[in-house]
Amino acid sequence: xxxxxxxxxxxxxxxxxxxxxxxxxxxxxxxxxxxxxxxxxxxxxxxxxxxxxxxxxxxxxxxxxxxxxxxxxxxxxxxxxxxxxxxxxxxxxxxxxxxxxxxxxxxxxxxxxxxxxxxxxxxxxxxxxxxxxxxxxxxxxxxxxxxxxxxxxxxxxxxxxxxxxxxxxxxxxxxxxxxxxxxxxxxxxxxxxxxxxxxxxxxxx
Numbered sequence: 001x002x003x004x005x006x007x008x009x010x011x012x013x014x015x016x017x018x019x020x021x022x023x024x025x026x027x028x029x030x031x032x033x034x035x036x037x038x039x040x041x042x043x044x045x046x047x048x049x050x051x052x053x054x055x056x057x058x059x060x061x062x063x064x065x066x067x068x069x070x071x072x073x074x075x076x077x078x079x080x081x082x083x084x085x086x087x088x089x090x091x092x093x094x095x096x097x098x099x100x101x102x103x104x105x106x107x108x109x110x111x112x113x114x115x116x117x118x119x120x121x122x123x124x125x126x127x128x129x130x131x132x133x134x135x136x137x138x139x140x141x142x143x144x145x146x147x148x149x150x151x152x153x154x155x156x157x158x159x160x161x162x163x164x165x166x167x168x169x170x171x172x173x174x175x176x177x178x179x180x181x182x183x184x185x186x187x188x189x190x191x192x193x194x195x196x197x198x199x200x201x202x203x204x205x
Contacts, residue, residue, distance in 0.1 A: 028159035
C-alpha cells in the first residue's frame, strides 16, 4: 500500500516504522510526513509525542483526536523550501545517518486543526527563515474530506531538534486554507496519475 504521505514508497517502507517507533525521522520533512500519516491513521499518541516538550504541556491525545474528528486526511504535498532543505542536510547526520532521506510531496488539511497545531494565520504572522542547524522550516499543503466536502490546510511549520530527535513546534497558516472545489476529471492531488474521481474522491463517501 502506498504511504499516506503520498511518497513513492509503501507505508511500511516510509512512515510506518516512524509511527511504530522502530525508527526516528532523520529530517524535519520526514517528521512532517509521518505526522500527516499518523493523522490519516488516527495514531494520536505519535502526534503528541512528536511535538516539542513545550507544546506537549498544553495538549493531550484526547485533544488531538477531538480536533481531527470527522476528517478523512488523504493527500499531502510538500513545497520546496530552501531553508528546510539546507538545514536538514546539516542536521541529518547528527540525528540519524542510517535512515532514508525524505521524498518530495504535498499535504492539505483542515483549518480546524489550527488550535491543535498552534498555527496562526500567515497574514497575521511574519514567517522568518530559520538558519540554525537544530531548526528547520517545512511548507506543506494537506487535503482532507469532511461531510463529503474537500478542504485544504496550507501551513509553514517550524521544527527543532530535541534530545537528538526532530520535533514539531508550531506554524503559520496561509490564507488559502479551508473548503475548496476540485474537478473530478483532474489528476488526483495525491500524484497517482489517476483522475480524481477514480482515486481519492472515493474516500469522501
